[in-house]
Structures are given as C-alpha cells and as structure tokens.
Amino acid sequence: MNRTLKATAVAATCCAVAGAGTIGYRNVTAEAQTHRASDTTARHGHDDSFSGTKKIRVEGHSVNVSCSGHSAHRQPVVVLMAGGGDGLDTMADLQKTLSEKARVCSYDRLGEGSSDQPSGTQTVNDSSKILTGVLDRIAGDRPVVLAGHSLGGLIAARYAPDHRDRVKGLVLMDATIPALTAGISKAIPASATGPAAELRDQTIAVNKGQNPEKFIIADAKVRSAGNIPVQIIKHESQYAEVPDYGPALEQMWTEGQHQWLALSSRSSISTAAGSGHYIHVDRPDIAVKAIQRVTTQATLR
Template identity: 70%
Template sequence: MLKTIAVAATFSAVAGAGFVGHGELTAQTQTETRTQNVVATKTVRHGHLDSFTGTRKIRVNGYSVNVSCSGRTAPREPVVMLMAGAGDGLDTMAGLQSTLSKEDRVCSYDRLGEGQSDQPKGPQTIRDSGKILTGVLDRIAGDRPVVLAAHSLGGLIAGRYAPDHQDRVKGLVLMDATLPALKASILKVIPETATGIAAEVRAQAISVNEGQNPERLVAPDAEVRSAGNIPVQIIKHEAEFGDIPDYGPALEQAWSEGQQQWRALSKRSVLSTAAGSGHYIHVDRPDLAVKAIREVTCQAAAARW
C-alpha cells in the first residue's frame, strides 16, 4: 500500500509515507524550522516592502498564510521562492532553504490547505492559487524579480503561473513537476480494466487531480504556455515506477514525455535527470537542486529587466 501511495504521489503530488528519505528529511527540517521560528523577527524597509527573517503569518486576500524567509536582502536582486508539493508544508523545504540562503534571499510558504496556512473556503482553481502566490510575493519581494523553484504540484502551479506574470518571474526550476496533462497521461497508460496496485494508482491520481487533495485544487490538463525567454531548469527523477506490475516502464515513459512538455516554457529550458533520485529530488539529490537553483538565480540576476 505504501508503494501505491508513493506512486500516486508522483503523478498527483499527494505526499506519501512510502518515499525513501522523506521521513528523515521531515524530522531534520522540522527542527530547523522551529529554530527559525524562535529567531527574533527583524523588520526592515525597502520602499513599501516588509522584509523579515524567520517564519510569520501574513494576511493575503482574507486568509492567514504561513511564510518563511531567510538570507540576505539585496534590492533589485532576485528573490527565490520555494514551493512544495501537495501534502507538504514549507518545513519540507527548510533544508534546501537553509543552504540556498547562505548566498541569496530565499522564502517559502504554505499554500492554502497545507502546513500552517488557513484552509480554503471551497474548491480552488490554479488561478485562485496564483492569487495567493501573488499576494505573498507582493509582501516578500516587492518589485524585485523572482525565481520560482518548485516540487511536484508546486511545479505545476509555478509552470502555470509564470506565463501570466512575466514581469515578475525571471527564472524557473521544476523538480519532478506534476505533468501538465496528468489525466490524459494516466488514462493512456493504465486502462479502466486494470486491477491491483495499477488500478489504485489510476483512481487515486485522477481523483486527486480533480480536487480531492489537501488544497482542494482542481487542476485540469492544459498545454504548456511560454513564460518568455527566461532560464528554466527541469529536473526529473531517475526511477520511481519499477514495482508496478505490467505498467512500470510505460509509466516511466509517460512521466518522461510529460517532463519534456514543460520545455515549452522557454527556449532556454534545460531538462536533466537526477541520477539515483526518486520523486523527492531535493531530498535524494539536494546537491543537484541547489546547483540548478543557483544557476538560474545567477542568470536571472544578470539579465536586464
């Protein structure tokens, strides 16, 4: 059953207890997050921007949203926003944030329905989730450029958000992002007549994609749109579906094809495979995640905007 949850998580971004290493990361990063929380919150001004270090709740569109920020504050330089997958709070990004913030300003947040943020009042669309992200970025980045570094469902949201906010999003890193046409990919690979674990994966992935997830987010299939001529790095897992009888190789192929589709975000998109990694790339290969985010951030900083 754990493998079923883990595989469904890969396709639909539901956090699963079956991921190797995820539990260890959570234990470590919860400690780091608690440490950040007790750091005295220091507020400084950059125009109309409130900049702080630590974790605090901010009000966005009538909701309480949990936000964590760390690292140096430098006007006009990119702010990195980390976005976790569904079922995950910002604590799962704490280790990555701690490393990145040694050189850059880095923030993360709990989307509605996740972590310590409020529950949504009803079903959410991608646009609804984007409005919350915009409100958070208004507070923590002001008019500075932003690099979105996102995992799983966070990657789907980031990939849909960037094309509509090209004035703000100047770089993207997608870590095993949920497929842009998830439902079609599942139906193509696993037929309705499937049984056992394959049938469970099919049912779970489709139902979650239709709003049965912690965020109540409905994310229908859609084509990938251009986000402009920005640096984009797409990192996919090496292996995740080998234990699914009859359908493992086809699922891996569908996942690879879906990651290829994300390249349409930019002519500067680069797709790579994280050797030795499962779905949680920032856990299994944090070195690759850090390298990709720093490269994109440097490229975004060097660009004229």
C-alpha cells in the first residue's frame, strides 16, 4: 500500500501514521518506547504520588502506565487512551499540558507500546477488564474522565455505560465510529478497484483482529452512559487521497460521530478546524480545552 493511502487509512479504521505496516496501525519500535521507571510489584489502591512511567500487573499481564500531576480529592483523574497502533508516548505532550491542572494518566493496551502481548484475540470485554484493573491502580475509588483518540475513543465509549459509578465524563477525539465495517462496506463498494479497494479490504481485515492488539472491532449500537458530560470532536478533512470515494467516506465518518451523541443527554459535537485524524496533535488547544471543560463539569456533579 502506498504512503498516501496509508495516511488516509488513519481515519477509516483505528489509528496510524504515514508509512505504517498494517493498515490502521502504526509500527511501534522498541526505541520509541524508552521509559523512566519500571515497577511490577502489585499495590493496593491508587498511588497519587508517583510521576513517570512504570509497569503494573493487571489480569496476569504487565501493563505500562504513566501518570503525572496532582488534583483535589474530588476532582476526576483524567485517563488518556491512545489509538490503535499507538503507545502512550503519542499522548505525552497532551498529558504534560493537562497535568499542570489535573492528575493525568495514560497506559499501553495489550499489544501496544511496552505492555505485554495479548494471549489471544481480544474483544471489548477483554479490553474493559484491563482498563478496570488499570483504573483500580491509578485512580482507586476516585471518579475518572476518559479521553480517547480513535480506537481508544471507541473503547472508552463502550466502557462507560457499564461503569457509570466510575466514569463521570468522556472526550472522544475522532473516535472509531460505532459501525465501521458496515460503513466502509457501503462507502466503498466491493466493485471498487485500486487504492480504494485496498483501503476497504484492509480496514475490514483490521476490524476482524488483524492488528497488533488482536482486537476485534465489532459493529454495535451505542448505549447510554447516563447524563455525564460527553464532548465529541471530529476531524475536518481526511480523505483527499481517495477522491472518488472521499465524500462518501466523510459522510460515513460524520454520521458515525453523530451516533456517539446517544451516549449521554449531555453530549455535544464539534469539528476541529484544520485537523486531520490526530486532533490532539494537529489542534492540541482544542483537545486540551475540551478535556478541561469536561473535567470541570464532572467535578461539579
């Protein structure tokens, strides 16, 4: 697959950068995952004192986590969730800025960054178990705001309805849409050829689990997480490299983003002007303001 198409595949599936191997995912090198500290000793409750990166045991796996900043006892802990193919390092700049006013953590899902490889195919339920274990350690009984990009946003959105006692706010940054396989199959028909056909076929393959996390990205309806504050941010432009199907793909993505509004009676959606799929990189100012606003709203609940 050529370089420009790989960049286009970013938004159509989970998360990537130009030059990636498997469509929708970024190849992560060991050199890019150098961290300051490692600690595999299990602890009870959360630790609001450590800053940096360490490893914890969750569900029998080693999971890489990073935390920084401090906050008032009742203020939610902000948890950043990277997209598919990305480690927590891609959230480092965002975490640094946010941690000036809040306690902020991030983690590598199984198969990403410096965390263990998954033992087999993963579903949303498997990923949720890991997330619960991570939250138990980094937040304890404190509320959390989940801020996810791409696949991280989809996982956060699927997690929140079943954990209303814990998740008090969501920020979805160009989250993978709720029914991506059906959407891309409609936007790019089976009769398509060339780069568009590659994009369609590889997106469907990634959704079936052909990705570093072995994560099955299943189409499903959006369930309500109650009346928590939810901010949905979508990219402005992403599909210029497949002009024949670009308008249909943009419509697919926009409709999918609007479906996430069903998460809460307090959901809102906006477009990040001048942004591609990596909103927190292209427009970090928008991402920071959205997360800070949702955290403030969640604190007042």
